[in-house]
Amino acid sequence: MGFGQFHDRTFDLTPGLNVLLGPNEAGKSTLTQFITAILFGFPTKKHPELRYEPLDGSQFGGSLDLVKDDNVYRVTRVAGPRGGKVTLQNRTTDLTLPATQLPKLLAPVDLQLFENVYALNELRLGTVFQASKQVVMDRLRHVGAVGSDFWLAQAQQLDRAADERYKPQGRNPQLNQQLQQHRDLTAKLEKANGAYQDYWRLLQDQGDARQQQATLQRALTEARQRVNDLTQQLQAWPIYQQWQTLGQEPTVATTGFTEDDVTAFERVTSQVTAAQSALKADQHRLQNLQSHTQLPKLFQEALKVTPQLTPLLAQLATVTETEQERARLLAQQQDLEQRATGIERQYATANGQMPRPFSLATTQQLKQLQDNLALANQKRRRLQQNLNQANEDYRRLQPTRQHRNPLGDKQVGWLAAGLVALIGAMFLPGTVFKLLGAALGIVIGYYGVFVVDSQTPASRQLQELADDIKDLQAQLREGGQRIDELTDQIDAIGTAHDLGRLPAEQWLAAQAAIGEWERLTRQLASVHQRLTATGEPQQAFQTAVTTLLPSLAHQDFREILRQLEQLQTTQQQLATQDGELAGLTAQLKRDQTALTTAQAAQTTFLRTRNVADETEFYHQYQTIREQGNRTAQRQALATQLGSDRLAQLQQTDQATLTQATQTAQTTATDLQHQLDTVTTHLATLAGQLAHLTSSGTQAVLRQKLANLETSMQATAREWVLDRLTSQWIAATLAAASGDRLPKIVSQAGEFYAQLTENRYTKIELTTETLRVQRADGAWRTVGQLSRGTAEQLDLAVKLAFAVVMQSQAAMPLVIDDGLVNFDANRRQATYQLLAKLGQRLQVILLTADSAAQTVAQGPTNQVVRLTSK
Template sequence: MNLKRLTIYGFGHFHDRTFDLSPGLNFLVGPNEAGKSTLTQFITAIFFGFPTKKHPELRYEPLDGSRFGGAITFQQDDTTYTVTRTDGPKGGTVTLHDDTTNLDLPAELLTKLLAPVDGQLFTRVYAINEPRLGTVFTASKQELVDRLRHVGAVGSEYWLQQAQRLDQAADDRYKPQGRNPLLNQQLREHQELSAKLEKANGAYQTYWQLRQQQVDGERQQQVLQTTLTQQRQATTRLTQLLAQWPTYQQWVALAPAAEAVSHGFTATDATRLEQLRSAATASEQTLADDQQRFAELQRDQQLPPLFDQYLPIADKVDALTQRLPQVQGSQQEAQRLGTSQRDLEQRAGILEQQYAVNGQMPRPFSLAITQQVRQLAGELTTANQKRRRLQQQLNQRNEQFRQVQPTRQQHNNPLADKQVGWLAAGLVVLVGAMFLPNTFLKLAGALLGVAVGYYGVFLVDSSTPASRQLDELTEDIRDLQAQLREGGQAVDALTTQLDTIGDAHGMSQIPLEQWSAAQSAIAEWERLTRLLETTAEQAATQQATVRQFLQEATTILPDLTDQDLAAVASQLTQLQATRQALSHQETDVAALASRLQADQAAVERGKRELQAFLRTRNLTDVAAFYQQYQADRTQTERQQQRHTLVTQIGADNLTALKQQISRAALQQQVTTAQQNQATTQATLDQTTSHLATLQGQLTHLTASGTQATLRQKLADLETQMTQTAATWLTERLVSQWISAALAAASGDRLPQIVAQASEFYGKLTENRYTKIELTPTTLRVQRATGEWRNVGQLSRGTAEQLDLAVTLGFAVVMNRQVQMPLIIDDGFVNFDEARRQAAYRLLATIAMDVQVILLTADESVTTHTTGKVLRLTE
């Protein structure tokens, strides 16, 4: 099997990630917390199921709330499959797809594709990490042997555990030299019982007769003792009941009992009630008289309709009237704030219509951004002006070039012909000098010819004024074009920077020349928005003040309900003015108004006190109080008497006395109980004396135990021994059969695994250890010097290398039957650098046959060109 692709929907901190793997060696490199252990658990979970929610630390549910699960694409037997597992019951919801034929397969087929590997074998052998490698260091010798047998025979772990359990159980039953095992103890006990039985056989008949008499006597003695104890208790109880019979008769005379006495109905409470009633009645009568008098005077004086309601609560109404100016000011302020609020909303709406995009106002620039925009805008203006100036110059040069460019008749250059003539003359002089007789003359002639040619070629100017002007214009045009390109690039760069700032602040829809005005408008809009929020809060506060005032006014004067503040203010002012006018008049109305107010307060106070008195006692009227008061007095007296009598009698004795018919019947019961007790005591004394005699005789005969008891014990013991021996033999034979079966099942592969592991161990340890040997009782390794060492004598890193070698040996040998990839999660942290590199080389060799996925934080693996390198942090 080769894993081709890991697709993670959501697992741990990974989400929407894909890792493409190659068939051979794969390096997944990342620092700590990059997700190496997460990927190992992801592969295990997708193949074998998510752990239950009882183990949340192993589920790796996504941290960002994305979809939990993923998919693995793998190739097996020339067929490509994709298994997908997402969150769901029983380890997750699984789907299996055949990518080769594009068919959906039953999810149950996944187990058959992975067989015989299950989740436990996969995590133990194929998913390697440092803690699992470390178990070889702490394991006992027998555990190492069983583990290698498990590796050699797939699925044998359960049977190894059963064999160990059976061996332990057999040892607990019997050991040849043991003392504590069950069968050893039973053998010693059998020997002791046999000796005692031989001694007891002689006096068997006499012993049996005495023993039967003793059993009968003990049974009779036990019955008599129980009977005597019961009789003593009954006599004592009946005597006590007889003594308490007169008190019980008094208790009966006070029956039946009534309900419990209620609190709050004493004589003091009754006196207090009468005082409250008298005070309330007097206050009500005074108020009625004064109200009748006031009604007559009100008709005569023509007072306002609310005035009779006002007088009893004048203090509350006056308090509201004093607050009236403040509340009227709050109403005026609320109206002013409402007008201001509408004006602010209108002004802010105008700005939003001008500059808002999709209902969103642009964001204001900071001081630094403002300065940057101003600088970039200035540079852009300068750059554009420079481009226009250069373009004008270029147009002028192009026009001049077009005018100066020579026609076809002007292409012949006479001066160029003159240069050819001078050159020809120089050559003639040079050739002629070669024929002069004197060497000096030849040299002089040659120099003269060279000078003539040089003059003609280099000193005589072959160009014309028109050609020189064309060259200058061409050079100027090229220079101007280069400057225009540079200017265009500068303009593009400045425009890009300004566009970036505009996009970041929502200004992309506004022309650059309007940015300054837009920023001022944005600042004004933000100021208006803040002011609008403040105004709305202030208006709500003022309106709440007005509403609260109106609510208080209608509470104390219900006739003012549904009236606005102006009407309420008018009514309150009129009431207060009327009262003030009356207070300055020496009339009966003024005096009566003051008296009515005092009367009303007294009546309300009396009612409150009376209602409070009755309410604390759960009553509604005074008659109920006196009824309960009288009943409580009578019941209290009877309860006190009955309680005193019950204390004297006792609760249990009272129950027993209720069951008696009369005093004479109770006296007869006491007499009968005393006679029965005396008779039973005499019989018990005789029986006890006879048992003492029998015990002496039996002690003499049975110093070593009775014959029947010893025979029964011996027979029971022999039965137990037979069962123990049979169980021991069964457990020992089954354990040996399991060991033999596992040895046969793994016999052809275990030597191959050990040999392959020895080869790998030599490579991992740089041939310091060359051989691994597995014996029936121990596991040891051989050094290159020939010395043997047990696992407990190895360092942690060397022991982990031993476990790695065994695991790799299993993977290679079993590859034909069990084709699974090897996943190594930072398993080499305890290896030194040389052995770590040796491990990398070994993995590269193994990867030719078995896919290897190494997750590591070691950056040096990137130097291995034989494997595919993936970065977890990309």
């Protein structure tokens, strides 16, 4: 496994002081983050700088050992969802525990408490300057009462809720705003009482103006509709003119120039073209036939040996077929060799030896062994699951040690009961009863802190589970031996048949390939034998031909066959040349007759349509097409205008339409002006009414004032309840931590005196802040200390917490270069204090200061040197 720069690295730490000494980039911060991540989970990928994923690409994660109650637990965490996959093992009892037990094992320490107290560095010690008074108080309460974070958060939430409702000097809180609204409503109600008559007069004027406004709006809508209709007619006038123009074009007759006529003319023209092409082709053939009267050189050479060559030409067809068969056999031989080579490459041994095939008995034996092995593995997994369940039951029934914890279930119940008693006391009549009820609530909450749960033994069930675990472990050992025996028998079969290089799961599947290889080998031998049988006759035929025709001596066999076929063709052509010349002459006469007939049909077609040639025919056809397009375009324009719009335009002219549009626009403008005047008057009336009724009517204002007063009373009750509940929680937590907080403060004062060489001798926690006393008696707050001195104060408090709370929260102290702001003397004093504390708890100091190694002496201390990479 790996984490950051570390890969498969182990660190053995002692129970006392461990000084991990190394320069920068030696991995000190990596180890600190490793401890935190393994215990509490890996950060998400949104914070890659805190994940420390391995630099060498190995598996992300690691493990560490914890010691608690004389038991050693190993925590292993690897990459996975929700902070990583966790494995928890009790190495003392050799039991694997569920991952959900890890937070219980670390309780009451969580990630926040570990980082705030136990994992220290310069950054976390420096936060002492950033803490407000309330934050310092909450941290000390957290130190004094382990697990009080929930109740502190509840108290802070209640304080925030109370502040959101009321602040003496605030403006935004709810009750402050309600008080201001109450003053404003009271003033508005007084103003409304003096303007009642004017208000009704203005309301009457406003109603008349609104009626006039509605009448003008209807007239304006009709005028605008008239303007819109006339404007659309005027805009459509150019389209109407175009429609009229298209209707004035002259029309011509369309007989004889339709699409069918064009198709018929093209068919006749194609016949003429085809007849001309056939006539030219036959004329060309006649010329070629007449030009081939000169014989080729090979034919002249063959004439001299015709008697000897004729028997060989008679064998030409048979020899050609034999050559084709030989070419097919060569291709088949190449294919068989490639397929056999592919099988050998996959299954042959290193020395080229192919595995031997299984017999039927061996196949059945191997299948039986594999089935038995699968059953044995399945039985082993089932036994392991039963063993894990038994271990889980055994761990669950083990008696566990209960610690006193103010956040236990019963403590929470007692605290809730005390809270109910305190709230109920607020509603009791009389001050004496309220005080008695509040005191009773505090006593109940204080008593609940010290409730201790009892333990429940289950010895008999634990003994039965222990016996079952031993029996399951014995069965697992027997199953392992059975699996080893079956595996050895399977390996023996593989060795006997040269199958050692293949996984056993592939042996049966490989038998088909091994059988295919043997079949291919037999086919190769047969093909080779047939090639040898056809080679000798072919060689004899080639020798005989080249002896008679020396010009073919240097040609390959296929070229010789081609030349002999051409020789036969020439002989046949010479025999039929006279008959072919006569046939071509007759064909030329027929071609000329077909051409004359096609040309006459074309002439007749053009004459019946009163056109002279092809160009005039297509010109007349195009003219008729354009006439059809104009008719379609005129119909499209009529559709675009619409029948109603077209009828309107036919009843007027452009000048009349323009004049009507201008008149309608003038009328709409006058109506808009009148409507604007009325609207302005309405706005004036509304302003006057708003001025008179800015505070509302009398009845409305009185109702608003009554509702506001009711809401103010409810807000005041909620504010008192939140404030008193927060104070009760603070008092209860203070009481709960009262037995430990003084010890922590006292112990922190002793540590602080040692760290500062007795310059500061006392730490005091007041009701509002934390202060320290110098040796000369002067007091200083945290803000008045230097950075190093303030960090030493924070370190002293956290060391005191670790010592006082060790019995309930035993965790190691991890300090990662946290002393960089200490001077040499105080740093040395810190080392000595840590060495002394190492006798009581485990301290892990990661530093680059070589002076730290001088104090790590003793049987429980050690120094580990880190090197940078």
